[in-house]
Amino acid sequence: MTTETTLRYDSPADLWTDALPLGNGRLGAMVFGGVAVERLQLNDDTCWSGAPRSGSAPDGPATLAAAREALERDDVREAERQVQRLQGGFVQAYQPLADLWLEQDAAADGYERWLRLDEGVAGQSWATGAQEAFVSRPASVVVVHRTWSGGPLRIRVTSEHPLDRPTGDGTRWSTTLRLPSDAPPDYVAGAQVVRDRGPGTSITAAVALEVVTDGVAAAGPDGLVLRDASWVTVVVATATDYVDATTPVHGDADELRAQAAATASAAAARGASALRDEHVADHARLFDRVALDLGGNPAAELPTDVRLRRHAAGEPDPGLAALAFHYGRYLLIAGSRPGTLPMTLQGLWNDAVQPPWSSNYTININTEMNYWPALSTNLAECHEPLLRWVGELATSGTRTAAELYGLRGWVAHHNSDAWAFTESVGDGTGDPSWACWPFGGVWLARHLVDHHDFTGDPVDLSVVLGAARFVLDWLVELPDGTLGTRPSTSPENTFVAPDGLPASVTTSTTADLAMARDLLESVVRLGGPPDLLAEASAALARLPTERVAPDGRLAEWRDDVEDVEPEHRHQSHLFRVHPGTSIDPDQAPDLARAALATLDARGPDSTGWSLAWRLNLRARLRDPAGAEAMVDAFLRPAGSGAGVYRNLFCAHPPFQIDGNLGFTAGVAELLLQSHRTAGPVRELHLLPTLPASWPSGSVRGLRARGGVSVDLAWERHTLTAARLVADRDTTVLLRHDDTTERLDLRAREAWSLTR
Template identity: 55%
Template sequence: MIDTTTADGTADGTTTGSATDAPGLVLRLDAPAGTWTDAFPVGNGRLGAMVRGGTDHERLHVNDDACWSGAPLDGPPQPVGPLPAGGAPEVVRRARELLAAGDPLAAEAELARLQSGWVQAYQPLVDVLLDQPEAAGGTGYRRTLDLGTGVVTTGWRSGAGAAWRQDVLVSHPDGALLLERTGPAADAQVRLTTPHPWATAPATPPAPGSDPAPGDGTAPDPRAAVVVATVDMPAHVLPDWVQAPDPVRYGGPAVHAAVALAVLVDGPGASARVVDDVVEVRGARRVRVLLTTASDHDTATGTLHGDRPRVTADALASLGRALADVEGIAARHVADHAALMGRVHLELTDVPVPDLPLDARLVRHARGEADPHLAVLAFQHGRYLTVAGSRPGTLPLNLQGIWNDRVRPPWSSNYTININTEMNYWPTLVGDLAECHEPLLGWLDRLAVAGAGTARTLYDVGGWVAHHNSDPWCFTGPTGRGQDSASWSSWPLGGAWLARHVVDHHDWTGDVDALRRHWPVVRGAARAVLDLLVELPDGTLGTSPATSPENLYLLPDGRPASVSVSTTADLAIVRDLLEHVRRLAPVVGDRDEDLRADVDGALDRLPTERVGADGRLAEWHTDVADAEPGHRHQSHLYRVFPGTSLDPDTAPGLAAAATRTLDARGPDSTGWSLAWRLALRARLRDPAGVATLVDAFLHPVDADRGEGLGDPPDGGRRGGVYRSLLCAHPPFQIDGNLGFTAGVAEALVQAHHRGADGVREVHLLPALPAVWPTGRVQGLRLRGGLRLADLRWRDGRVVRAVLTADRPGVVDVREGDARRHVTLRPGVPVVVVGE
C-alpha cells in the first residue's frame, strides 16, 4: 500500500496529512469513471495518465508530452495563394486598400490567400489495461484524487466481501508511473494497447548483450515481468473539424516513442510472466505496475534524433532506475509534489465540508445550496494541474494539459494563443509555482525564432509574429487552406500577447537574468507590431487589417464580417507591449535608441479605448452591431485583465464601460470564458459579479438534464465543469481550470497598481464575494517580489495580514478606504493589519 501521508506545512506551522485526514484537498467520486472526463488526472509534467478507477477492469490512459503528430518544419508556413507578383505582403496591402474602400468581405477573401494549413495534434500514447475478475464489485466504492499528494486512491469491496485498494501516481523524481493494487490473492492480466500501429509490439526485452529469450518469455525472477513496445506517431493529423480524406496519415517523419512496463507481484507463490504480449499474474496479493516512456523528440530544441534503438534503450534505462528503489518511489513523489502544492493554503468557510461525493456536491450547489469549499477545491485543482502538467524541461500545457485520449482531439489539443495558452499560465506565478512557468518561456524562445520567418514572408516586417494556433514545431502562420474564418486566422498578434509572460515573470520574481535571457521574445514582438502599424486618415497609428479574435460584427445590410481597422483588442495589446518595452529596456541594458524612439513615437499616436454610444467599452473602430452579443471572447478588455492598466482607480469611466460590456455578454458562456470573466470582474472590483461567475463555472455540465438543473439558454451547451471538476468548454479544456484559480486570487488580493509616488499598492480583499465572509489564504506570490504570508478575514473584513518581500521596499497596503505605507525588508514578515 502506498503511504501518501505528508507534512504539508503552512505559514503558521499547521499541517495536513493523508487523503483521509485532509478532506479539504480531496476530490471524491463514488463510482468508477464512465467517461474519460470522469477520470482523475495524474502527471509529472512529461508523463500523464487518466485514472478511471475500475475494479475488475482498470484502464489508465497514458500520454507523453513529446508525442505529437508531425515533425519539425522546413521553414515558414507557405501561403496557399495564389499570390500576386508582390507576394504575401502585396496581399496584405490589397486587403488594407479594400478596407479603406469600405469592403471588408473582399478584404477577408484576399487575406484567405495567406492561409497555410494547420498545426499538428497532440497524441495519446498507450492505455494500460489491468483485468482482475476476482476484484469485481462496488460495495463501499470510493475514488479520490488527493490534490496535496498527487495520488489517486480507489477503495472497494468485491462481490465476495474482500477489501481492495488501488493507488496510482506519476513521479517527477523517478520519471515513472506507478500503479499499486492490493487485495486477497488473485490472478490478473496486464497489457498495453495503443490507437496507433505498433512499430514493435509489446514483448520481453532481451538481456543486454544476449539474444532474445526463447520460449514464453518468463522473467528470471518469477515475481517480475517486463515488456517494451514502440510506437510511431502519425506524420500528419488534420483538425477534427476538417472534413477531408485520410485525415490521419502514418509514414514519413514523425515522433518515435517507446514504452517500458514492469509488473511486480507479491504473495506466497505469486508469479508474473509474459505470454505473447500480455503479462499473466497468478496468485498475487499485491500487483505493482511501473511504466516509463521515451521518444526521439527533443522538446527543448523541437528536433527528432531518429535513433530508434536509443529510444528503446532510454525507456528501459528509465525503468531500470525506477526499479532500483521501487519501494521509495511513492515517498519521493509525495515529498516532491507536496513541496509545491503546500506553498499556498486557502480556506473560504469555517463550516464542515459536506461528506458527499463531488458530483452530488456540484448538483446541490447548482440548486442553490451554499458550498464555498467547492471554490477552494477548484482553486487548488488549478494549481494541481499546473504541478502535474508543467515542469522544467517539458513542453508547455496545451489545450488539454498533458491529458488526451484521441488521435484527433478537439482543436488538435494545440496551443491556441489568442487566449487559451496564455490563460493556462495565469495562476502559475500568483500560485507560487514559478518553476512551472519555465516550459512556456523556453518554448517562446523557439517560437520567436520561427515567427521571424513568418514576419518577413507574410508582412515584410522585422521581429516575429505568430497567429492564433501553434504546436511544438512552432507553426506561426494563419491556419486554413483558404476556407478558415478570418475572425481567427487573420490575427498576427499571438506573439505580442505571449510576450507578456516574459514581462510577468520578471514583475513577479525580479529575475533579471531570466528577463535578459528571454528579452528577444519581447523585443522581437515589439519590433513586429511597430512595423505593422499604419497611419490612419485621422493621423493616429493603428492596425489594418485587424480583427477582434474570433468575433464578428454586422454590416449595414446584416451580413457578418470580421476584418476591420484598429480593433480595440489590437490597440490594447500593442500599447501594453510597447509600454513594457519602454519600462524594461533599461533593466536589461537594451540601449537601442532607434527602438526607444519608435516606441515613444508610437505610444504618442496610439488611441486608447473608447466608450461606445451604448455605454460599453467599444470593441470595433466604429460603433457597429454585434453578430453574437454574448460572444465568448472579450479581447477588447485586455488592459483590464490580463493587462494592468484599466481599473476603477486608473480609468473609472473605461472601467465602468468594461463592466457594462460584461453585463451585456450575459451570464453563460464556455467554461474558459467564464474563468476569464471571473478575473475581469475581480479586477473591476465587482464582488457580486465574482460570486455569480464562481457559481456559473462550478455548474455540472454533465448533470443538467439528469438532475433537473435545466437546459442551457437557446438550446446551446453551457460551460462549467464535469463531475471530475475538469473544465468543460464543452468539450474539456484545461484553461478554464487554470483561469479560475487566477480569478479567485484576484478577488482576494491585487498588487498590479502603483500610485503617483511609484509605491506599489497591495489591495486586500478587493472583490470578496459576500458568500465568503470568513476565510484565510497563505502563500500567494504578488508582483514586486512580494508574498502574502497570511491573510485572514471575518465578516468580510481583514483581521490579520502578513507580508514578506524578496527585496527591500515600501508598499501601500489598502483595505477598503484604509491605507498604510509599510517598509519591508527581505525575508522579514511584517504584520500589516492586525496584531
C-alpha cells in the same frame, strides 16, 4: 488553517471526464478506478503528430498591401479574400500515447475512489483490495500499486497507434510505435489522419513496463499475466525522439525502447514505498506553498459530484470553490514543470488522435490563460515551459514575419504546436475571424513581462523587443493622423457589415490597439535600445485609447457597428483590464464602468473558460456580486453547456483545461491584487473583491508583484490579519478596507497586521 484538497467518489469512472488526472509535467495518466477492469490512459507531452516544417504563403507583402487597399475603400469582402491568401496550413495535434489495463475477476463492493491533491496520488479501495497510482517526476515513471485477494491479474497495453514489435520477458514488457505524420483538425471536413512511416516524418515513441510482485509473472504479446499474487507494483516509462521545435526526429526505435526499459527497471528496483515517498515530497514542495480556507464545511466528506449538484441547487458550499482553486494549482504542477512542453488546450491529458481543436496551443487566450495562476499562486517554476517555448516561437516567428509580411521582429497567429508553428492557419479557407490575427506574440510577451514583475528574475528581453518591433512595423498611419492596425480582427468575433452579413476584417479593433499599447508601454518601462524606445514612445503618442460606445459599453470596433453575437465568449477588447493592468475603477473609472457594462451585456452565461476569464475581469473591476455569479456558474455540473465535469475538468464544452487554471487565477485576484503602481511604488490591495458568500476565511502563500508573499485572514468580510514577506528590500502601498499605508519592507523580514 484547514483547506480542502481531496476529490472523492463512490464509483469508478464511466467516462474519460470522470477519470482522475495525474502527471509530472511530461508524463500524464487518467485513472479510471475500475476494479475488474482498470484503465490508465497515458500521455507523454512530446507525443505530437508531424515533424518540423517551414514555409509561408507566397507574395505575402503584396497580398497584405492588397488587403489594406481594400479596407481603405471599405471593401470588406475583398479584404477577407486577400487575408485568406495569407493563410498557411494547419497545426499538428497533441497525441495520446497508450492505455494501461489491469483486469481481474473481482467485485467492487464497498467501493471508494479519491484524488489527494496535496499528495498527487489517486487511490481506490474495495472490500477485497486497494490501489494507489501516481506519476513520479524524480523517477520519471507512472507507478500503480495494487493489493487484492484471489485470482490472477492481467496487465495489458494498447494504443490508438499500431504497436511495433511488442516483446516481453518475465516481469518486463516493452513496445515502440509511430505517431501520425499528419493529424488534421477535427473540424476540417473529410481530412484524414496520415501515417507516413518514412524517415523524419513523425515521432517514434517507446513504452516499457516492469512489475514487482509476490506472484509469478508471464509475458504475452500485449503485456503480462500474474498468478498466485496478492500485490503488484507496475512501473511504466516512456521515451520519444522529440528534441525541440526545429530538430528533425531521427526515429531510432531500439534506442528509445532501451531508454524506456532502463528507466522503468531503475525505478522498479527501488520499490513502491520509496518511490511514493519521494514523489509526495517533490509534489508537496510546490503544492504546500499555498493554502486556502473559505470556512468550515460539513459537505467536505461528500462525493465531489454530489457536492456539485447540491451547490447548483442552492446549497451553500464555499469549500467547493476552495477545492476548485487548489485543483487548478494541482493541474499546473502536474501538467507543467521545468523542461517540459507547455500545457495544451487539454493540459497534459488527451485520449484522441484528432482531439477537439487538435489539443493545440490556441494563443488568442487559451494558452495564456493556462498560465495565469503560475505567478500569483506561487508556482513560478511551472511558468518556465511557456517562457522557453515562447523563445522557440520567437525564432520561428522571426522567419514568418520576414517571409509572410516583410516586417521586422516576430509574429505568431491564432494556433501553434510543439513545432512552433507561427503562420496564419486556415489553408486558404479559414474564417478570418479566427485565422487572421497576428497578435499571438504580442499577447504572449505579456507573460515575460509579468514573470519579471512578480519575481524580479531576468527574462529574455529580446523576445519582448522582437514582438514590439513587429507591432511597430504592423501599425499604419490613418487619415486622421493616428496609428492603427489594418487588417484587424477582434478574436473570433464578428459584426454586421454594410451588406447585412457577418464580417470580421476591419481597421483598428480595440483589442489590437489595447495589446499594442500594453506591449509598447512595457518596453518603455523595461528598457531597450534607444532607437527602439524612441520609436515606441512616438507610437504610443499616436495610438488611440479605448472609447466608450453610445450604449455605455467599451467599444470593441472602431465604428459603432452591430454585433452579430452580442453575448460572444471572447472579450479581447477588455485586455487592459485583465491580463493587462491599466484599467480599473481607480486608474480609469470611466473605462472601468464601460468594461463592466460590456460584461453585463455579454450575459450571465458563456463557455467554461470564458466564465473564468470574466471572473478575473470582474475581480479587477471590483464587482463582488458579479464575480460570485461567475463562481457559481463555473461550478455547476456540466450537461449540455458549460460547467465542470465529475472530475472538475472545465467544460467548454468539450473539456478545456484553461477554465480550470483561469478559475484559480480569478480566485487569487478576488483576494489580492498588485497590478497598480504609484510611480515606482507597487500597490498591494488586500481583499479587493471579496464575495458575500465568503464571509470568513484565510489564505496563505499568495504572491504579489515585486516579490512579496502574502498571508491573509478575514472575519465578517473584514481583514483581521495580514503577513507580508518580501524577497528583497522594497516599498509598497498597502491598501485594505478604506485605508492605504506606505510600508518599507526589508528582505525576508515579516511584516504583520493583527486586529
